[in-house]
Amino acid sequence: MIIKGFKMKLYEGMAEEYEKRHNELWPEMKDMIHEHGGRNYTIFWDKETNILFGYIEIEDEEKWAEGADTAINRKWWDFMAPVMETNPDNSPVSVDLKNVFHLD
């Protein structure tokens, strides 16, 4: 199991909308995450900076990366693009964070 931490950034005033959309996450997206080895996925919001901190446990980096290139995931990115900072392909601007400590 690999633990990944990363940060993304919300646009100003979009926290409520971001949370609402995630409370209503499409079942097909949940399936996509599980089918690509993602488990125990949590996202936190820092109201001081609008940074989103993501935590996820994955089985395999390659398998997880393949999930990004599914039709359902690209549809999700397009849907979320008005809410958060994105790249030209509508993927979220996401920066991996270094794991400096772990205790089971």
Place this chain on the structure above:
Amino acid sequence: MIIKGFKMKLYEGMAEEYEKRHNELWPEMKDMIHEHGGRNYTIFWDKETNILFGYIEIEDEEKWAEGADTAINRKWWDFMAPVMETNPDNSPVSVDLKNVFHLD
């Protein structure tokens, strides 16, 4: 089980020392964490901002909070105070982050 996310801040240039000290975390501190219901504890470092992002699963807020007031934990805080932003009692300056998404 309760999932907690929080941020702390390292002093400039202290990432290597922070990681080293956590790689060598005192066995008594590991025991203290487990005895107070903490599990699956991970800390990430954001090199762009020197923010530390903590993720932990706890059994109970009150039980977890009691761990802060143990002799071993106060000793750890004193040891870590030169490395990161702290309050007058040497506890880390720590800000809870809002959980906006979770998928098992």
